[in-house]
Amino acid sequence: MAEAIIKVENLKKHFPIQNPIPFKKSNQSVKAVDGVSFEVFRGETLGIVGESGCGKSTMARLINQLVRPTDGKVLFKGQDLAVMGTKEIRDSRKSIQMVFQNPYASLDPRKTIKQLIAEPLEIHKVGDKRSRLKRVHELLEVVGLNSYHADRYPHEFSGGQRQRINIARALALNPDVIICDEPVSALDVSVQAQVINLLKDLQKKFSLTYIFISHDLNVVRYMCDRIAVMYLGKIVEIGSYNEIYQNPLHPYTKALLSAVPKESPYEKKERILLKGDVPSPVHPPSGCHFHQRCPQAMECCKSTVPELKQNGTNQRVACHLY
């Protein structure tokens, strides 16, 4: 088994809600991430899937400490980032980079491509002006753009091209890990495919580790070695992509997979339609968070929170059925 480059232990993030009555502290909070543990192995792609509000984006930001956790550990190469000071965290960001969802909003409109890609080098004082420029041209080449693009502004590029620029910037410091938060969901299908291909190429070339966050199960399936499924701030199931797609165990994973639209007009799909909406993360249901919508709910699901238990070689599931 490969070495775990990132290990997350019982990670929690609760965002407090302001009390409407003045001068009274509120004890309510949005439990965006509520006790999550997993590890990411060097060189693999871990997918985190879930629907809006499940906490997957907060998860991404917790790993590189853009959001400081309420509780729990984030071990990067054995060191706990959650207890580090601001300066050490800034240094750690050299090795953990991020690519964001919206290619339009993630590039400062007032900076040239050159300035944008060189920025991480400047921040961490790598090289001099000349060597940085050289590196910028190199990186543009790597992501399939041209060096003459360096002096242009972001608005002169299409969404796909901008996402390439984002990727180039994330690569600038030779990171170990790149966290991709929905990197292709704002793109058209044909462009999506281009960016996905690029990400896969780069992973091989630079032996990168990816944490890939997405709501699109097809994209995740294609990109990832292992997949974690999140629901209301918790991981309900985690396993290799074969295990998750061939043999989903958690009823939520099953429903999620069954909801993916057909792949051909001939396919007959058995749908598991979930009842109602996702409950509020302020007052998650007691016991298993999914029990109100679960077609297989039992009495114990209402009261006892299921643990994430080993089932099969690498597959773990948080459900009383197993």
Add this chain to the structure above:
Amino acid sequence: MASVQSSIVQIEPEKKKVKKEAGLMKKLMRNRLAAIGLTITALMTLIAIFAPLIATHSPNQMDVAHSLAVPGTDGHLLGTDNYGRDLFSRLVYGARISLMVGIAAVIFGAFFGTLLGLVSGYFGGRLDAIIMRTMDGLFAFPFILLAITLMTVLGQGLVNVIIAIGIANIPGFARIVRGQVLSVKEEEFIEVTKSLGATNGRIILQHILPNCMAPIIVYGTMSVAGAIISEAALSFLGLGVQPPTASWGSILKDGKDYLVLSPHMATFSGLAILLTVLGINLFGDGLRDALDPKMKV
């Protein structure tokens, strides 16, 4: 899940922006009203700079024998005032005072207001609360009332007028900048910069401030118009620059007293103010449409 944005967006937006950035000046000039505004503003600025060359008389030279002359008499293009001073020349020199006070006061207000707005918006928390409550407090005074009270504290004089109007301008800038910072702060590219390991100072100076410039410039332009009116209002109330210095407001104040005998004093001085302010506002509107169309001023 804000993943969807782009799918029904119509064909143009990307390339449209290219044009916007490339030809701000061109775009401004294509907007006919903005072009007129810019022309008026430029003209007034030239008049202010070259006042000694343009004025036909010395602005303070009295000639009581020819006081309150009708426009056009004895080479007095716009007539004379109650001391027989040439009104045209006084108005020309008045442009200097008006524009200088307008611009200097706004620079003063913009500098401190921006500083406070940046700090307040970016760091938030208790500092924000203290700064913004103070700004709210200042904002609770009607602008002109604040300027009047400050003038009584500072005493009359050109520099004090600038400071008083400048201070009265601070809360407006602080609010605009803070609001802008709050929205820019939420932009993904700020998060990206943080994720790269940037320090707060770098984020503020390199990313937030440049992205706040558009509203600052637009609001600044329009504030110059407001400041010119405020200066005139203070002088009109006798709280502005000291006589005999010619200022549009003080000419108007004198004109009010001779309204029946000699309405041209009040008429022309007011028209000068209106024309200048209108020019700046036209230009400001054009700037807003070009730089920051969503802004409400």
Add this chain to the structure above:
Amino acid sequence: MSDFLLEVEDLEVHFRSSSSVAKAVNGVSFTLNKKETLGIVGESGSGKSVTATALLRLIPNPPGKIAGGRILFEGKDILALSEKEMRSIRGNEISMIFQDPMTSLNPVFTVGNQIIESIRTHRKVSKKEAKKAAIEMLQLVGIPEAEKRMDMYPHEFSGGMRQRVMIAIALACNPKLLIADEPTTALDVTVQAQILDLMRHLQDTIDTSIIMITHDLGVVWEMCDQVIVMYAGNTVESGDVKTIFDRPLHPYTWGLLDSQITSDSENEEKLSTIPGTPPDLREPIPGCHFADRCPYAQEVCFSKKPELIEVEEGHTVSCHFQTKEKRLKRKEKAYHG
């Protein structure tokens, strides 16, 4: 002839800016039978949403303008109607739902108010009756505690629930045609499944035809009988879904089909992509709009615009090369399950 509920011929929509004219829709034709579902697929800027909006004559004018073509709804020429006649069709005989349920309901009116308004615009009924009908509509679209929900504001609803409300508003007057512009794009997969299921179910109950605008082929396979593929303002191919899936003829359709990630996309294998970006519609394009990105393009493709040819019954394509050899170039995949 007038068996068709809707016939669109050579529709052209232009957007004028100070310096140029963008031909957002440039000759789109299709027909729609009663109770049928037609899918319009294409990527951003293909003109699919503009086409849909044009059907209701809701193109903002200026800058937009329906510059040519005919739209026949039950034989009536929609483009020739007066604004008043048009209003009596909107929301009554043809309804529309939009992509983003978060922004398409008016935030300052209650949900009930918005459904009642829709009913009372077209039916002369009392407030009380309208209210009763509105509650029934909410129940029909699967909103629990409908009576209580009537007095709530849109922001108190989840995205899926809001889209249900939108559907209730759209269907309140039993329209003959429902135009759904990316109705599930903004929603999560499980909610998307709920909404699509609801739409299918309602279509059976009240016999409407549906035009489904989407960029997601999965949704097309799921919902539609017929499909037209749009690219850069043109129809490039149309036919029934199975034909398009089995025997696609246009290289763009191939690209679209192949860049989908499916369960048998191998993890190791590269996804096929369509290189390049769509053309700028403000520039005149003499030839085929796709020629720039087409791997099979020949000289003629750049100079002459291909006609829409019917290659087999109900299957049309707009491409200069309709030879068998070309078709063989695309590696056949056996999808049939």
Add this chain to the structure above:
Amino acid sequence: MGKYIVRRLFDLLPTVVVVAIIVFIITRLIPGDPAAVMLGPQASVEDIEALRKSLGLNDPLYLQFFHYVIDLLQGNLGVSLTYNEPISHLIMERFPNTLILAASALVIAIFIGIPAGIISASKQNSLMDYAVMLVSLIGVSMPIFWLGVMLVLYFSVNLGWFPATGMGSMEEGLIPYLKHLVLPSITLATIPMATFARITRSSMLEVISQDYIKTARSKGLGEFWVVCKHAFKNALTPLLTVLGMQISMMLGGAVLTETIFSWPGMGRLIVDAIDKRDFVVVQGTVLFIAVIFVLVNLFVDVMYKVVNPRVNYSSSKGGTK
């Protein structure tokens, strides 16, 4: 709703405190010895010293502030040095006059400015639109003290239609009373009217491009209803903000308007008090106006809540209850 108002009141409390501090500091900084000013140039040093003592002017600043706060909490704004009257009396006497002037100006501004903006927005780029925009631009650029003087020149001096100065009393009958009101209220209304027209137009234009307007049109609603019902109610929110600010501006504008028209209101009171260095009056009246402004803002906030159901009681992010 009650809870909401209470919460907003609490939010406004610090602003009022800051206002009180600012007013205190400013009035203590006014140069010149108020006691000396009050007693006139012939007063002896001893007399002045005695008066300073009785006014508490010799106390250290913090003690003066302490007394000032205690007085404020008792609703005591102090006694005027020149009028020899409690400030609260002076305010009670003058404020209704200012209120009448401001209210009639506000009515003019709202009933002309807002419809003009709506028409302008719904007929964007028409001749009408350009006309409204040009006139309102001139309006916001208007030095109102000049406008007031010009109105006097034409309508009182030349035409003699309206009185140039003073405030009529109801005893002379309604018509003369209103005649006195016409010119000052038009003067005071100019800027808010133009501002309303501009803001209404721009926020209507923004709202009109929203998806829910498309929904309303796709329902088959007529354009009139789309604009006046669906669009306008949404455009009200920014309008309310501006309304609050304009009321503050009007209280400022009243200073100038009342000076021109010799209108016996708060503005005149302040200007006179500044002239006479009567800092107790300045302090009291400025504070009063600032508090009025704060209350207007509270009212605007509450109106937000009425107009816009999305405004939450708490500031939690999640819309779920």
